[in-house]
Amino acid sequence: MSITPAKRRVIPGFGLTMGFTLLYMGLVFLIPVGAFLLYTTTMSWDTFWSAVTQRQVVASYKLSFGGSLIAATINLVFGALVAWVLVRYRFPGKRLVDALVDLPFALPTAVAGIALVTLYASTGWVGQYLDVFGIRIAYTQLGVVIALTYIGLPFVVRTVQPVLEDLEAELEEASASLGADRLTTIRRVIFPALFPALLTGYALAFARALGEYGSVVFISGNLPFRTEITPLLIVAKAEQYDYHGAAAIGTVMLVAAFLMLLVINGLQWWASRRHG
Amino acid sequence: MTTSSTVIETHDTIAKRWRRATEEPAWLRIILITIALIFLGLFLVLPLTVVLYGAFEQGIGVWYGAVSDPDALSAIRLTFLIVVIVVPLNTLFGVAAAWSIAKFEFRGKSILISLIDMPFAISPVVVGLIFVILFGSQGWLGPWLSAHDMRIIFAIPGIVIVIAFGTLPFVARELIPLMQQQGKEEEEASLTLGANGWKTFWYVTLPNIKWGLIYGVILCNARAMGEFGAVAVVSGRIRGETNTMPLHIEVLYNEYMFTAAFAVSSLLTGLALVTIAIKSAVEWNEERRQRIAAA
Numbered sequence: 001m002s003i004t005p006a007k008r009r010v011i012p013g014f015g016l017t018m019g020f021t022l023l024y025m026g027l028v029f030l031i032p033v034g035a036f037l038l039y040t041t042t043m044s045w046d047t048f049w050s051a052v053t054q055r056q057v058v059a060s061y062k063l064s065f066g067g068s069l070i071a072a073t074i075n076l077v078f079g080a081l082v083a084w085v086l087v088r089y090r091f092p093g094k095r096l097v098d099a100l101v102d103l104p105f106a107l108p109t110a111v112a113g114i115a116l117v118t119l120y121a122s123t124g125w126v127g128q129y130l131d132v133f134g135i136r137i138a139y140t141q142l143g144v145v146i147a148l149t150y151i152g153l154p155f156v157v158r159t160v161q162p163v164l165e166d167l168e169a170e171l172e173e174a175s176a177s178l179g180a181d182r183l184t185t186i187r188r189v190i191f192p193a194l195f196p197a198l199l200t201g202y203a204l205a206f207a208r209a210l211g212e213y214g215s216v217v218f219i220s221g222n223l224p225f226r227t228e229i230t231p232l233l234i235v236a237k238a239e240q241y242d243y244h245g246a247a248a249i250g251t252v253m254l255v256a257a258f259l260m261l262l263v264i265n266g267l268q269w270w271a272s273r274r275h276g
Numbered sequence: 277m278t279t280s281s282t283v284i285e286t287h288d289t290i291a292k293r294w295r296r297a298t299e300e301p302a303w304l305r306i307i308l309i310t311i312a313l314i315f316l317g318l319f320l321v322l323p324l325t326v327v328l329y330g331a332f333e334q335g336i337g338v339w340y341g342a343v344s345d346p347d348a349l350s351a352i353r354l355t356f357l358i359v360v361i362v363v364p365l366n367t368l369f370g371v372a373a374a375w376s377i378a379k380f381e382f383r384g385k386s387i388l389i390s391l392i393d394m395p396f397a398i399s400p401v402v403v404g405l406i407f408v409i410l411f412g413s414q415g416w417l418g419p420w421l422s423a424h425d426m427r428i429i430f431a432i433p434g435i436v437i438v439i440a441f442g443t444l445p446f447v448a449r450e451l452i453p454l455m456q457q458q459g460k461e462e463e464e465a466s467l468t469l470g471a472n473g474w475k476t477f478w479y480v481t482l483p484n485i486k487w488g489l490i491y492g493v494i495l496c497n498a499r500a501m502g503e504f505g506a507v508a509v510v511s512g513r514i515r516g517e518t519n520t521m522p523l524h525i526e527v528l529y530n531e532y533m534f535t536a537a538f539a540v541s542s543l544l545t546g547l548a549l550v551t552i553a554i555k556s557a558v559e560w561n562e563e564r565r566q567r568i569a570a571a
Contacts, residue, residue, distance in 0.1 A: 010463075010468065011379045011463050011464065011476075012467075012472075013376075013379075014376055014380050017376040018372075018382075020368070020369070020372045021369065021388075024369045025369075025392070028441050028444060029394070029395055029444065032406050032410060032441070033398075035409075035410055035416065036405075036410070039416065078311075078312070078315045081308060081311060081312050082312045082315065082316065085308055085309050086312075089305055089309055095556070095560075097316060098556070099552050099556040100316065100320045100321070101316070101320070102551075103549075103552060106499075106547075106549075106551040107502070107548040108503075108521075108525075109504050109505070110522040110523075110525050110526055111541040111544050111545060114534075114537055114538070115326045115327045115541075116323060119322055119323060125322065125326065150319055150323070153319055176294065176297035181297055182296060185298075207397055210399070211398065211399025211400065211505075212399070212505075213505035214505050214508075214522070234402065234405055235404075235508060238404070238408055243408070243412070243414055250401075250406075253399050253402050254398060257397045257399065258397070260397060261393065
């Protein structure tokens with residue numbers, strides 16, 4: 001203990017791997033993102049402001065942000081339930097169900113898009129029964145919410161599941177032996193332990209839904225002012241060579257994505273502090 | 277007699293009360309499981325079924341006709357060409373990033389980890405737009421590129437770079453936590469015993485991260501093949517030239533060729549199923565290893 005070994009790096013390759021990491025990230029996305037933001041700053045403020053506050057664009061923010069909030073909330077409730085059922089209960093086919101939760105993450109969004117519109121069109125497997133009650137999903141805002149729910153489904157489940165697995169049974173037993181009934185234990189012991197993970201999953205599902213394009217455009221029908229999401233308007237403007245308009249709206253979406261990333265990082269930091 | 281039966285009853289009621297306080301009643305468990313399964317059935321199983329049903333509804337001959345159509349074949353070829361370029365690059369990046377982050381201490385490490393996650397948070401259409409504005413004919417470098425007779429947007433290089441951007445984090449995200457958790461003692465031992473850096477990586481690190489690496493690569497591959505929004509912006513949808521498989525699916529769907537659209541979709545769906553099967557296999561493997569280690 002008296003001899004302190006000279007602090008020397010035994011493991012080689014720091015320069016090589018860090019160099020490649022930074023070079024690759026720089027070329028593939030840091031420089032392009034930087035250049036894109038620089039391009040936006042070449043626009044005059046008036047051009048930028050009128051592009052991001054057009055009535056059609058504002059209507060699309062409402063749908064994109066509102067739809068993503070609703071979809072993330074649905075995923076919060078059902079994702080927590082699915083995580084609970086998968087961790088705590090035993091039933092036949094559980095492993096298969098557990099594996100399938102990742103499907104929206106692995107299935108191409110265009111495939112999800114045509115599958116959902118086929119299911120929920122008024123002649124589809126699900127749509128025809130809802131049609132009887134006068135409920136229309138395809139080509140309405142409900143359809144947008146369905147697609148955004150689909151795309152965000154794995155996030156709450158996969159953030160809550162490991163925390164629930166690590167939750168020690170002793171905590172719940174202690175609560176029970178102190179006289180708490182089950183509901184009190186869930187409310188006062190389990191829920192607070194899961195809360196950071198629930199919020200993180202909610203934020204992840206929301207962030208993913210906000211930028212989603214492929215699974216939405218088929219089921220939404222893309223009616224101006226009604227079922228146009230913001231990413232769709234970016235594509236439309238880029239196709240019409242309206243680069244200023246597209247870049248201005250793209251910058252709004254990029255800033256929203258950065259903010260969500262900050263929120264998510266903050267939540268994860270909070271969760272890990274609570275956990276450790 | 278009476279005393280012992282009272283004692284048993286008391287034990288029973290205590291046990292019952294304990295169960296009531298530590299777990300949900302059976303009826304509630306059944307209801308919760310049922311609701312969860314209905315939700316997942318509606319959102320996961322039905323879309324999967326409708327794709328496979330739509331693909332094979334008119335028989336295997338029609339399915340084969342749709343996937344062997346020249347435009348479909350050219351989309352499949354282009355998609356494979358792109359993943360052959362993108363997946364090795366992103367794998368190399370993932371391994372390098374994980375090595376530098378897990379084996380060394382340096383300032384700004386958490387910022388670097390957040391930066392690696394960034395492409396995941398950016399909307400795919402914004403990714404496409406970024407490169408259209410840089411390299412498009414009306415974009416910043418557009419005039420210079422056309423003067424030198426080079427094309428990036430509405431051509432294969434543009435598709436390659438947006439897919440590389442979109443799938444950049446996948447291998448790194450799998451490997452960083454895995455390698456951080458494994459620490460560096462084994463590598464240090466190997467190096468102290470005289471092996472060089474490459475040998476140590478090849479014989480010590482790689483076997484330890486093998487399964488995580490395989491899952492990261494296969495997920496990166498599935499996402500690269502399925503990337504849609506970013507490619508839709510930069511590809512120009514030139515039939516037989518710049519249509520990847522997801523874009524070809526969109527074209528077929530918009531032309532009301534639903535069976536053909538689902539047939540091409542079924543290929544990507546099969547790939548997605550293989551991807552989640554490998555993920556499960558990796559996890560079960562890990563669980564078993566931990567159980568054995570604990571026993």
